[in-house]
């Protein structure tokens with residue numbers, strides 16, 4: 001399944017500008033359409049649509065959220081392995097692995113390198129194989145639990 005736009009859409013174009021996969025098409029002031037083959041169910045269109053015209057993959061109406069209320073990943077570094085799956089999953093490439101830590105076994109850890117680009121999709125949290133990522137309110141920098 002994929003997200004879908006209902007005929008409440010007024011063609012403002014906000015979703016089209018934000019979709020990370022280019023799945024949305026439509027002329028200004030005309031009904032927009034999502035290509036299900038490109039949609040990754042990140043939910044960004046649903047959060048940004050001012051008239052709540054988007055339904056999620058289960059058919060539920062997506063609630064509009066102010067940008068400041070969009071969540072960001074928070075990493076529990078005591079659990080992280082680090083496999084870098086989250087870095088590779090992120091559709092907007094805003095995660096990265098940091099500098100190696102000091103110590104006899106230097107390790108690198110994931111962090112939110114470009115917080116302003118994060119769309120709060122939670123795909124990184126969903127894909128983490130050890131449950132080291134939770135979605136948390138936005139802040140100067142998403143909280144990290146030290147290893």
Ligand code: SF4
Nearest residue numbers: 019039040042043045
């Ligand atoms: S859910 Fe995400 S990928 Fe799918 S159409 Fe909306 S913004 Fe694009």
Ligand code: SF4
Nearest residue numbers: 090118119121122124
């Ligand atoms: S929630 Fe995670 S995967 Fe989604 S944009 Fe933010 S960092 Fe990337």
